[in-house]
Amino acid sequence: MADSSTPTVRPLESSRNRSWWGWGATDQALPDAECIALGSLVPGAVQTPLPVPDVAALALPTVRVEAPRALAALMSSTPRDRASHTYGKAYRDVIRALSGDLAPAPDQVARPRSELEVIDVLDWAAGADVAVVPYGAGSSVVGGVEYRADRHRGVVSLDLSALDQVLEIDRVSRAARIQAGALGPGLEAQLRPHGLTLRHFPQSFEFSTLGGWLATRAGGHYATLYTHIDDLVESLRVVTPVGVNESLRLPGSGAGPSPDRLFLGSEGTLGVITEAWMRLQDRPSHKASATVLFDDVHAAFEAIRAVAQSGLHPTNCRLLDPGEAALAGVAQDSRSALILGVESAHTPVGMRLTELIGLARDHGGTLASTAPESADAAADTWRSAFLRMPYLRDALARMSLITETFETACTWDRVPQLYESVRSRLSDVVRDVTGSAGTINCRFTHVYPDGPAPYFTVIAPGRRGEEVAMWDRIKSAAMQILHDLGATVTHHHAVGRDHRPGxxxxxxxxxxxALRAAKTALDPAGILNPGVLLD
Amino acid sequence: MADSSTPTVRPLESSRNRSWWGWGATDQALPDAECIALGSLVPGAVQTPLPVPDVAALALPTVRVEAPRALAALMSSTPRDRASHTYGKAYRDVIRALSGDLAPAPDQVARPRSELEVIDVLDWAAGADVAVVPYGAGSSVVGGVEYRADRHRGVVSLDLSALDQVLEIDRVSRAARIQAGALGPGLEAQLRPHGLTLRHFPQSFEFSTLGGWLATRAGGHYATLYTHIDDLVESLRVVTPVGVNESLRLPGSGAGPSPDRLFLGSEGTLGVITEAWMRLQDRPSHKASATVLFDDVHAAFEAIRAVAQSGLHPTNCRLLDPGEAALAGVAQDSRSALILGVESAHTPVGMRLTELIGLARDHGGTLASTAPESADAAADTWRSAFLRMPYLRDALARMSLITETFETACTWDRVPQLYESVRSRLSDVVRDVTGSAGTINCRFTHVYPDGPAPYFTVIAPGRRGEEVAMWDRIKSAAMQILHDLGATVTHHHAVGRDHRPGxxxxxxxxxxxALRAAKTALDPAGILNPGVLLD
Known part of the structure; x- marks a missing residue:
């Protein structure tokens, strides 16, 4: 999902402040009292939060492999490092961590400080039959960084966070060469003095890296046109076990199948992305936004389709269904909200916003508010909730509430059916699994001329100790429903291990x-992120 | 290169009217007198045109393979069919055809009438060690349809032209399922009653197919944003020797590396594209264009960069350098021309054009003309020349004039150096090869925020009988220069066999x-378009 303006950049003082079991910074997690208050809003929820265990007291599996002395300086097998690199941040990851289950912990966490050290780690691992799980900042919600196989002698989590520099800036072409381990705030801070921005703001912005975005085809700031990080790539540098793959830095090419497109979305199975030349934007000086309300969600679908097909390319174009709009405080009374934003570094945007609002009105919308500088109250309410959401999800998890978000994309002709099917079929499953109807809300995070990317959120009370099993049943049903409707299993959360069936x-x-053959050619020892995308 | 409005659709009465040796329709080729007049404009040119031989009188190699009886109805080995499927339409192809050299002629031309028949041909060919060269309408200018290996028992040209139907239209999502053998005019004629258009107009529009565009990542109408056909693809259906590959019809996805992107640009080496769901446009009702002139070509570079980075996304944005502008009759006195076009099916475009002209003026441009409905005289002059150009190229070839066009893309920081290097270094080569400085002109056909796609045209007098050797030396030097500057070997003409070294x-x-491994997995017998992309 994408936010509509630059999130506040607040560098973490140290990785000590990073939560080993849940989202983001330890001091941002909701205290017990707030977890309880949140739980009390959901009928049938348990009364007490799952306690957060002391990581030092947890039983970790025995370390099976040690790196050779030449690599020792990069390696750590402290309980905290191993625990914090065991899982991503999917609901099932958080529950298992809170339950003290760290069975899949890596034997070692490697933190290379140069590309050469990445190569050294891969060389050693290939020879030693050690699996390598590339790790950016661990925000995967699809099991992308969790080793689940059992056919290797050991597992190393390859943490790229020390490769966090913007190495080169080309102001004329508006591009920069950036190391893959750079976190969102860090890379933006390095670009800002040049008046430039990558302007890629996934919800995980503060706790995810450029390399992670590229490897998983992350969805970012732009609701139209440049929706995926893929569109912002000029060239990639990827360390594979058989050599370094570097593509030419080009604005466009038609020379054979795109080399970059093979690695974009390869999720660490074909190589380790170490740096990329990325397309940048001038920092926008003109911004405007508006919120338009609709009595009928299907009228809102028609309106956003008209906007998506208008060629006006709004920067932000987010539809909140009645449940989502109420939760975000943007609309009440079963109304849906369409949030529109336009921006430019060069020319005023008022006229474009007026045209967009006109299209929305033509389809039955009522203008609720506009703002010249994205100061729109509704958009602001939404935005501050946006970065908080993963912390809230953790609080819900601590109250054993089953929380599942899944996102997809489909063509417009299937939208009404998708919306209704997910709500009715999944609602049946949720009732069957939890005994409660739960809540199923939907928003569109990105839109294309030929279809939207709907994002569903499910919340329902769970039974303590059965959270993961209950979540798995709901996730599995959601994948089946998407499959039956011909919608993609993921628009921007990636495949990892959790989405493999779909x-x-x-x-x-x-x-x-072809992909399996490419994998064998590039990773003949089969050490790279086993189980992701392929068996 | 891309045109700025819908070319006239004039269906060919029959394939009888198609030239077997040169571009397009026989009755559109320039008569001898016009060839001579054209040649007389170039100092040092020969005085008489190469004669066009009678195809029935030419010596063709013996047919080595016959298809089994079940496939006999699809097969042809008439001299005309074999001759017309021997080459594409590169300069060296036309010269060799005119010289009566048909050594690489296929043994058979297969014209399947269904996807099942495509499968049957591949099945037979794989078992019989017969190479299969997929053939749309044969407009390749890079040796893409010419068999040059010698390790197969025979060669079949797989002509997809009978698969030319629009099978399904989804008006809501603005998309259509179209067979790969549809020519530009034919598919547009089928879409027009629905108010829709693919709006992909390469220069080869009349004589190239959807499947060919997809297999070669063709460049089309849009100068910004949707430059390549790749951007218009929802899903592909591809017959490979190991099965049919059909991707989900999706507006966007992040599920692993894109399957479609492996086949886009695969140039018939991985499978035969039989149909695709394509994104369509509403037919534009608002159009406006303008021509802005510059005294200094480098100022024009700066202006078009500002336009490309403005976020205003002009539909047409073409820069003609002084030589190109003079040839097109758009400007004289060593001035460069920037042609800007905007269009919309929904909203007036005047304001956007004004903003674009403002940017061009800020960089020293002088407005020469504007027109509300693309009736701009300069644009019109350019456009009518545009579709005629390949016929002119054939006339130049008949006068033994060496004519080479090559196109590339690079980032803006390299543009001045690229422009000067190509002109100076290639000029030296042209003088060395031909004894004359010749003419080297440049235009930008597409632009991106981070760089343009420059397109160079070289014309110089050749020596009769040595045309191909002379052309090969110039082509080879052009590829080396692009390589030295880090520019792509092709932005939209594809790789084929001629661009392999680059x-x-x-x-x-x-x-x-990885690509070789994918090829082996999909085409284990190695029958598909051998020598293209890979050995």
Missing amino acids: YDRQRPEPFAL | YDRQRPEPFAL
Whole structure:
């Protein structure tokens, strides 16, 4: 999902402040009392939060492999490092961490300080039959950084966070060469003095890296046009076990199948992205936004389709269904909200916003508010909730509430059916699993001329000790529903391990053969992120 | 290169009217007298045109393979069919055809009438060690449809032209399922009653197919944003020797590396594209264009960069350098011309054009003309010349004039150096090869925020009988110059066989390994378009 303006950049003082079991910074997690208050809003929820265990007291599996002396300086096998690199941040990850289950912990956490050291780690691992799980900042919500196989002698989590520099800036072409381990705030801070911005703001912005975005085809700031990080790539540098792959730095090319597009979305299975030349934007000086309300969600679908097909390319274009709009405090009384934003570094945007509002009105919308500088109250309310959401999700998890978000994309002709099917079919599953109807809300995070990217949130009371099993059933049903409707298993959360059943169903078989062959060619020892995308 | 409005659609009465040796329709080729007049404009040119031989009188190699009886109805080995499927339409192809050299002629031309028949041909060919060269309408200018290997028992040209239907239209999502053999005019004619258009107008529009565009990542109508056909693809259906690959129809996805992106640009080496769901546009009702002139070509570079980075996304944005502008009749006195066009199906475009002209003026441009409905005289002059150009190229070839066009893309920081290097270094080569400085002109056909796609045209007098050797030396030097400057070997003409040396140099080695492995997985018998992209 994408935010509509630059989030506040607040560098973490140290990784000590990072939560080992849940989202982001330890001091931002909701205290017990707030967890309880939140839980009390959901009928049927348990009364007490899952306690946060002391990581030092947890039982970790025995370390099976040690790196050779030459690599020792990069390696750590402290309980905290191993615990914090065991999982990503999916609901099931948080629950298992809170339960003290760290069975899949890596044997070692490697923190290379140069590309050469990345190569050294891969060379050693390939020879020693050690699996390597590339790790940016661990925000995966799809099991992307958790080793689940059992056929390697050991597992190393390859943490790229020390490679965090902007190495080169080309002001004329508006591009920069950036190391893959740079976190969102860090890379923006290095670009700001040049008046430039990558302007890629996924919800995980503070706790995810450029390399992670590239490897998972992350969705960012732009609701139209440049929706995925893919669109912002000029060239990639990728360390594979058989050599370094560096593409030419080009604005466009038609020379064979795109080399970059093979690595974008490869989720650490084909190589380790170490740096990229990224397209940048001038910092916007003109911004305007508006919120338009609709009595009927289907009228809102028609309105946002008209906007998406208008060629006006709003920067922000987010539809909140009645449940989502109420939760965000943007609208009440079962109304849906369409939030529109336009921006430019060069020319005033008022006229474009007026045209967009006109389209929305033509489809039955009522203008609720406009703001010249994105100071729109509704948008602001939404935005501050946006970065808080993962912390709230953790609080819900601590109250054993089942919380699942899944996102997809489909063509416009299927939208009404998708919306209704997910709500009715998944609602049945949620009732069956939890005994409660729960809440199923929907927003569109990105839109294309031929269809939207709907994002669903499910919340329902869970039974303590059964959270993961209950979540797995709901996740599995959600994947089946998307499959039945021909919608993608993921628009921007990636495949990882959790989405494998849905991905395997949607991936054409000849392409699977080709991908497997490419994997064998690039990673002959089969050490790179085993189980992701392929077996 | 892309045109700025819908070309006239004039269906060919029959394929009988198609030239077997040169571009397009026989009755559109320039008569001898016009060839001679054209030649007389170039000092040092020969005085008489190469004669066009009678195809029935030419010696074709013996047919080595016959298809089994079940496929006989699809097959043709008439001299005319074999001759017309021997080459594409590169300069060296036209010269060799005119010289009566048809040595690489295929043994058979197959014209499947269904996807099932495509499968049947591939099945037979794989078992019989027969190479299959997928053939749309044969407009390749890079040796993409010419068999040059010698390790197969025979060669079949797989002509997809019978698969030319628009099968399904989704008006809501603005998309259509179209067979790969549809020519530009034919598919547009089928979409027009629905108020829709693919709006992909390469210069080859009349004589190239959807499948060819997809397989070669063709460049089309849009100068910004949706420059390549890649951007208009929802899903592909591809027959590979190991099965049919069909991707989900999606507006966007983040599920692993994009399956479609492996086949886009695969140039018939991984499979035969049989149909695609394509994104369509509403037919534009608002259009406006303007021509802005510059005294200094480097000022024009700065102006077009400002336009490309403005976020205003003009539909047309073409820069003609002084030589190109003079040839097109758009400007004289060593001035460069920037042609800007905007269009919309929904909202007036006048304001956007005004903003674009403002940017161009800020960089020293002088407004020469504007027109509300693309009726701009300069644009019109350019446009009518545009579709005629390949016929002119054939006339130049008949006068043994060496004519080479090559196109590339690079980041803005390298543009001045690229422009000067190509002109100075290639000029030296042209003088060395031909004894004359010749003419080297440049235009930008597409622009991106981080760089343009420059397109160079070289014309110089050649020596009769040595045309191909002379052309090859110039082509080879052009590829080397692009490589030295880090520019792509092709922005939208594809790799084929002629660009292999430049492509091999620019393709990262690990990606080459992956591509080779994918090829082996999908085409284990190695029958598909051997020699293209890979050995």
